[in-house]
Amino acid sequence: MHDIRAIRENPAAFDAALSRRGDAPLSAELLAMDEARRAKIGAAEAAQAEANKAAKEVGAAKGRGDEAEFERLRALVSEKKAEISALNDEAKAQDAALTERLAVIPNLPADDVPMGADENDNEEISTWGTPREFDFKPVEHFEIAGVKPSMDFETAAKISGSRFVLMSGAVARVHRALAQFMLDIHTLENGLTEVNPPVLVRDDAMYGTDKLPKFAEDSYQTTEGMWLISTSEIPLTYIAANHVIDESYLPRRYTAHSLCFRSEAGSAGRDTSGMLRQHQFEKVEMVSVTHPNESDAEQKRMLRCAEDLLERLEIPYRTVLLCTGDMGFGARRTFDIEAWLPGQNAYREISSVSTTGEFQARRMNARFKPADGGKPQFVHTLNGSGLAVGRCLIAVLENGQQEDGSVTLPKALHGYMGGKTTINADGSLS
């Protein structure tokens, strides 16, 4: 959500930032709405002030025994009442219209975000590791002999349809190990607070984290009207909603391992084989709530937390800074981490680390009281995957695959596998 006062102060900067994102200028439209709104508010308040004054004098007139004046003022007050109520209704309508309009305008990119149209314009900022040299042709995760017995798409389709997977045995175990590993690093080493949040949320939480009203079709909704979260960013961030916290409580850092649900409307035909893109998947999420001055440093910190996991899992990756055209609706700056998938011979997104600035905080009214005693200000909120568990599983399997169809698991996971180090070609663990 944008601050209309900021737009009022510098409409050119607002439009320029929108245009960097490839969007048409909007300030003229917004300012016209704002002006109409303020005029109505002014009129309503002036009428109210007049009525309030007269109402006060009613009592005084009565006290003096001035019946004529008393009656005159009473009549004046009740006459004003209708006028005020009409003006108030109009002012409210104008205000609601402006808010509704603002709610569907994306966040503005930070100045250091490169301009571009799509993912081809993203800026690679670092790489880690060297893709392994295979002396055979590496296959995709679902084609690995040792994986096949415990990664079952047919049965999942029977149960739930396309874009679901039924994991069992060795693969289910590695998947679980990965989530545990990530949570342990975040809580024991990175200082994040573990949270186990609800995955069904209300409208307010969706709206506050900018998933509504614009992207309703991307999420699943229950018959009771609740939403299945598309990411635990939603409940974790919404913890801060409607609060004014002391500055000393910042930053707040959370992590959660949760199920995530996405309808994947609009991605028909994309990534249809394997478990890269599913309606239901698991993700370990990181969310930080910070002082506005700290959010940029916090984003780098989060990025390192995510990258570190891949390094420990020995998975080559590259980190890119998304260009203006590739960023999500609520983001001000986003780094994507892309893991190397030998089976696809490509880097694929495994984490996305974004700062929203005060964009979400304004929507959900999340503020902090400055230590110097000033007015409450909006916090900054950040979110990042650390990491997408299913995709991480794919990376581990593809990078560890052997010519005989077995998979060598990274050392970091051995402790989470009861000492097992390998998925054998027959699907067993040893």
Next chain:
RNA sequence: GGACAGGUGGCCGAGUGGUCGAAGGCGCACGCCUGGAAAGUGUGUAGGCGGGAGACCGUCUCCAGGGUUCGAAUCCCUGUCUGUCCGCCA
């Protein structure tokens, strides 16, 4: 699903028609006290919106929306959320 009880400031909590933006406490800020701190003590401390260069002014807000009344935190209606008990289920 049934029956009750509630929703007040950053937090807790008093307040059943006017003198209430709201007692008291906690927290926080500043001062006093102290060698320093703690304790103690004094003072201050809600937010949104609109106007103004600013001091400041206006307006709204005691869950939300309606209603009663000259006047509503307080009474009535509806909605919503929370809690408790019963039932059902895990």
